[in-house]
Amino acid sequence: MLLYTIQIPVAKKLGLDNDSRYLDITVKSGDKAFAPTWKMVMGSKQDRITDEEYAHQYTDLMRQSYKSNSQCWNEVLNLDEVILACYCKADSFCHRYLLKDMFVKCGAEYIGEIRSIDDLKR
């Protein structure tokens, strides 16, 4: 699998939010199998949990999700290309990069963050 990441406003601007490869992983508008909880999101926004704690909680949550949503995980892991999307700015602390690392461990190849349409291989 070829893996990309993108910021949702950039995806909308580039018209990638309707692309078959696009995977919104936010708790607000995305696939809940890969989303953090609202409690984690608000805790992070309000500085009640550190990035390290957030990463730890998200990893635990995804371990559970892998068991309880295994069909969903397998469907995604079997795709040729996936674009992981979240609202956070590029290169900020964001769970799309944490999930990207998990997918890489599952055999995906990370191409990078999409900032312009030229960043897509095809």
Ligand SMILES: [Zn+2]
């Ligand atoms: Zn994010």
